[in-house]
Every structure is written in C-alpha cells, then in structure tokens.
Amino acid sequence: MLKVKDLNVYYGGIHAIKGISLEVEEGQIVTLIGANGAGKTTILRTISGLNKGKSGTITFKNTEIQTMPAQEIMAMGISQVPEGRRIFPAMSVLENLQLGAYRRKDRAGIKNDMERVFDKFPRLLERIKQQAGTLSGGEQQMLAMGRALMSRPKLLLLDEPSMGLAPLFVQAIFSTIKELNQEGTTILLVEQNAHMALSIAHQAYVLETGRIVLSGDAKELASSPEISEAYLGGTIGH
Amino acid sequence: MAEFLQQLINGISLGSVYALVALGYTMVYGIVRLINFAHGDVYMVGAFAGYFAIKTFKLPFFAALVAAMAVCAILGVIMERIAYKPLRNAPRVAALMTAVGLSMFYQNFTIYRIGAQPKAFPKIAQVNWQFAGVTVSNSQVLILGTAIALMIILHFVVQHTKMGKAMRAVSQDRDAAMLMGINVDNTISFTFAIGSALAAAGGVLVGQYYGVVQPLMGALPGLKAFVAAVLGGIGIIPGAMIGGLILGVAEAGVSAVGFSTYRDAVAFGILILILIVKPAGILGKNVREKV
Numbered sequence: 001m002l003k004v005k006d007l008n009v010y011y012g013g014i015h016a017i018k019g020i021s022l023e024v025e026e027g028q029i030v031t032l033i034g035a036n037g038a039g040k041t042t043i044l045r046t047i048s049g050l051n052k053g054k055s056g057t058i059t060f061k062n063t064e065i066q067t068m069p070a071q072e073i074m075a076m077g078i079s080q081v082p083e084g085r086r087i088f089p090a091m092s093v094l095e096n097l098q099l100g101a102y103r104r105k106d107r108a109g110i111k112n113d114m115e116r117v118f119d120k121f122p123r124l125l126e127r128i129k130q131q132a133g134t135l136s137g138g139e140q141q142m143l144a145m146g147r148a149l150m151s152r153p154k155l156l157l158l159d160e161p162s163m164g165l166a167p168l169f170v171q172a173i174f175s176t177i178k179e180l181n182q183e184g185t186t187i188l189l190v191e192q193n194a195h196m197a198l199s200i201a202h203q204a205y206v207l208e209t210g211r212i213v214l215s216g217d218a219k220e221l222a223s224s225p226e227i228s229e230a231y232l233g234g235t236i237g238h
Numbered sequence: 239m240a241e242f243l244q245q246l247i248n249g250i251s252l253g254s255v256y257a258l259v260a261l262g263y264t265m266v267y268g269i270v271r272l273i274n275f276a277h278g279d280v281y282m283v284g285a286f287a288g289y290f291a292i293k294t295f296k297l298p299f300f301a302a303l304v305a306a307m308a309v310c311a312i313l314g315v316i317m318e319r320i321a322y323k324p325l326r327n328a329p330r331v332a333a334l335m336t337a338v339g340l341s342m343f344y345q346n347f348t349i350y351r352i353g354a355q356p357k358a359f360p361k362i363a364q365v366n367w368q369f370a371g372v373t374v375s376n377s378q379v380l381i382l383g384t385a386i387a388l389m390i391i392l393h394f395v396v397q398h399t400k401m402g403k404a405m406r407a408v409s410q411d412r413d414a415a416m417l418m419g420i421n422v423d424n425t426i427s428f429t430f431a432i433g434s435a436l437a438a439a440g441g442v443l444v445g446q447y448y449g450v451v452q453p454l455m456g457a458l459p460g461l462k463a464f465v466a467a468v469l470g471g472i473g474i475i476p477g478a479m480i481g482g483l484i485l486g487v488a489e490a491g492v493s494a495v496g497f498s499t500y501r502d503a504v505a506f507g508i509l510i511l512i513l514i515v516k517p518a519g520i521l522g523k524n525v526r527e528k529v
Contacts, residue, residue, distance in 0.1 A: 151418075
C-alpha cells in the first residue's frame with residue numbers, strides 16, 4: 001500500500017533520514033520504533049508532505065506522492081495524528097471534527113463517521129461544544145484521532161499517541177488502534193513505547209539516528225535480545 | 239449632555255471606519271503573523287477606485303462601493319502572491335520591510351499616475367437629522383450602517399463557512415491545517431482578499447464623508463487602524479472592532495474638549511499606553527513564548 005524507497009531527508013545541513021526503505025501492507029499495523037531524535041517524526045512528516053525529501057521515492061497505491069502538496073496527499077487517503085496532537089485549541093470539539101472532514105462532500109457519510117467517532121470516544125460527545133484547548137491531554141488525543149478518522153483514511157499515521165498520557169489512557173488508545181485496524185484501517189504507528197507498539201503491530205522497523213537497523217515480524221522482534229536490551233528495559237548490565 | 243452625545247456619535251462613525259481597516263490588519267496578522275503596513279494604502283486605492291467608479295463609470299454609490307471592494311480584493315491577492323508569499327519562510331523583518339516598501343510604492347505610483355492634487359469625491363445629497371440637540375447626517379448613518387453590515391457578514395463568513403473555518407485553522411496551526419487537506423496558499427489569499435476589501439469599503443466611506451480623496455490619505459488612518467488592532471488585541475477579530483470604536487470615540491472626545499490639535503496624537507498615546515499596560519491588547523491573553 002505504502003512504499004518508501006531510499007528516502008533521504010535533510011533539515012538544513014543535517015542529514016536526518018539516511019536512505020530509508022520501508023513498506024506498509026494493506027490491513028496491517030506497522031510500527032516504527034526508536035529513541036528520541038532517531039527520525040521517526042521526520043519520516044511521518046515526509047510521507048504527509050509537510051517535509052520534502054531530497055531523494056528517494058514514496059509511493060501510495062502505486063502513485064508517487066512525494067511531489068504532491070500536503071493537502072492532496074491527505075485527499076488520497078493518508079491521514080496523520082501528529083506528534084503533540086496539534087488540535088485547533090481555539091475551536092470547539094465539533095469544529096475540530098468537522099475540519100477532519102474538510103475535503104469530503106458526502107454529508108450523510110460525514111454524519112455517520114461523526115457518530116462512529118462518538119461511539120469510540122463518548123467523552124468527545126459530552127464535550128462537543130467545549131473549546132478543544134481546554135480538554136485534558138487524553139481527551140485531546142482522542143480528539144486528534146477522531147479528527148483524523150473523520151477523513152475516513154485508508155492509511156492512518158500515528159505519531160506517539162501515548163506521549164504524556166496516563167497509563168489508563170495509554171491502554172485505551174492502544175486498544176482503539178487495534179480496533180480501528182480490525183475494522184479495516186491500515187496503520188503506521190510511531191512509538192517510543194516499544195513494548196506496547198510491538199504487542200499490537202504485525203511488522204516493525206527499528207530506527208537509529210536516521211537509519212533502519214532492524215526490521216521484521218513484530219512478535220519476533222519483541223522477543224529478540226537486541227530489542228529487549230535496547231528498548232524494552234531488559235537485561236541491562238549483563 | 240447633548241454635546242457629549244454629539245461627540246459620541248461623531249466618534250462612533252469615525253471609529254467604525256478605523257474598525258473596518260483594523261480588521262484587515264488583524265486578520266492578516268492572525269494568519270501570516272505579518273503587520274501589513276501597506277494596508278492603509280490599500281484603503282487609499284479603494285477610495286480612488288470608488289471615486290473613478292462614480293466619476294468615470296457613473297455607478298451609483300453602493301455599486302461603486304462593491305466595485306472598489308472587488309478591485310482591492312484582487313489587489314490584495316496579487317500583493318500577497320508577489321510580495322509576501324516568497325518571504326513566508328524568511329525572517330519576519332524581511333516581510334515587514336517589504337510592507338513598508340509596498341506602502342511607498344502605492345503612494346508614489348498613485349501620485350505618478352493620478353497626480354498629487356486632492357480630488358473631489360462626489361458626495362451624496364446631504365441630509366441632517368436633528369433631535370435632542372444632536373445632529374446626525376445621512377453620511378454618518380451610511381458609514382455606521384455599512385460598517386455594521388460588513389462586520390456581520392464577516393462574522394458569518396469566519397464562524398460559519400468552510401472557508402472561515404479553514405482561515406481559523408490555518409491561523410491556529412498551519413501544519414495541522416495542511417494535514418486536514420486545507421490548501422493553505424488559497425486560504426491566505428482569501429484572507430488578504432477579505433481584509434483588502436474591508437479597507438476599500440473604509441476608503442470609499444471616508445471619501446464620501448469628507449468629500450475628498452488623495453494619494454497620501456491612507457498613511458495616517460492606516461497607522462491609526464493599526465493602533466486600533468493592537469488596542470483590541472492583534473489577531474483577534476472582535477478586538478479590531480472594539481479597538482476601532484474606542485479610538486474613534488477617544489479622538490472625537492479630545493477634539494470636543496478643545497484639544498483638536500492633539501487629535502492625531504491620541505492614537506499613538508493610546509498605543510504607548512497599551513504597550514506598557516497590556517501589550518496583548520484588551521481581548522488578548524498573555525501568552526508566554528514557549529521554548
């Protein structure tokens with residue numbers, strides 16, 4: 001569904017992404033794990049068209065998307081829940097959700113999807129008129145996810161959905177991700193919480209300073225000694 | 239008492255023009271964080287467009303008003319595309335200097351093409367109404383009525399249309415707006431178009447009120463409208479309306495008590511005061527810059 005090939009991205013003079021290739025198959029959850037500054041967010045931003053790569057290709061459903069402006073990439077069916085949630089703080093919950101459906105014209109479908117979002121996150125319905133900036137962190141994460149779902153994406157990019165959330169919310173967010181995937185949404189999940197990410201993903205890539213150092217089946221990676229040592233707080237000091 | 243009411247009415251009608259012009263400042267600032275110092279000159283171009291629409295094309299007043307707004311909307315879009323868009327990621331001072339340069343360009347180009355001499359703007363037939371010792375002219379009513387109508391339309395557009403939501407989204411978080419599939423370039427163009435059209439309306443209204451238009455007429459009202467925008471809280475639409483009205487009333491009040499020489503100083507006195515007391519403006523919240 002999504003193929004990234006030999007992607008290089010620079011931030012000014014800094015070579016942030018060094019020739020990365022990865023693939024997301026339809027129907028899967030693929031996770032990208034790695035420490036702070038490894039380049040995870042940069043990859044998602046480049047897929048969404050917010051950053052432009054210097055070389056390499058990104059194809060979505062066999063169309064090269066790297067030359068397209070961000071709003072057209074979104075219209076093709078790639079939606080992103082960005083790092084730090086990035087909801088529109090001075091707008092109501094309802095308006096935030098409406099903006100998620102900005103490119104859609106099918107009123108009935110939008111209404112249906114809004115109900116679907118409220119089914120998943122009843123808390124948002126309770127706060128529908130409230131300014132989004134006054135929501136708690138967990139609620140803002142729900143709103144950011146709900147907003148992304150309003151575009152009915154084929155591929156959902158999630159950037160650190162668990163960041164800064166209470167453990168209870170983290171559990172809830174991850175089970176929602178799993179549920180969305182079972183309902184047919186393909187997911188590319190970026191996480192620092194490697195343990196949680198690997199437990200729900202099918203495939204995983206491990207990123208270190210702009211390079212992919214390991215990749216494969218998520219369950220296998222979860223039990224590999226390198227991973228448990230570096231990312232799962234495993235056998236340090238052996 | 240009657241004197242007080244009279245000055246209040248004069249102040250409000252003058253202030254509603256400041257408010258119209260201030261709206262353009264504040265909307266543009268809200269979306270691209272730029273103080274468009276050429277905005278006052280767009281107001282001047284609007285006044286001239288109205289003048290030619292009436293004089294040359296024999297349009298009735300309201301048709302001329304709409305025509306001037308359309309001319310300036312287009313001018314605003316072209317100005318943004320040519321002068322500001324290439325500087326969007328440049329240091330902010332570059333865009334600011336460009337704005338000052340544009341302002342001089344508009345003024346001198348108009349002098350060069352049309353001449354520096356003031357032109358008599360065709361006035362509508364003057365009617366005065368008197369009650370309780372207060373005189374209200376039809377052109378004051380025209381200013382206030384038009385300004386209020388335009389502000390109601392603006393409020394509707396910003397709050398309830400798709401484009402208005404896109405404008406607010408872009409001004410709150412440009413990257414997130416792009417992720418919603420919003421075309422940021424078009425949204426910014428639209429904002430310049432609306433702001434410039436409102437300035438043009440202000441120009442035409444003032445043209446018919448004072449009965450004169452000239453190439454430098456935008457400089458001072460432009461600066462005062464900027465003060466009004468800062469007073470209300472730059473980037474905040476209702477703030478521009480409040481700021482404009484306060485400024486108009488303050489100016490009329492100062493003239494009324496016999497200090498009309500200091501009329502123009504009032505605006506800048508207010509600017510200094512607000513920057514000392516509450517730099518975020520009346521409706522602004524103090525936001526600490528996050529690192």
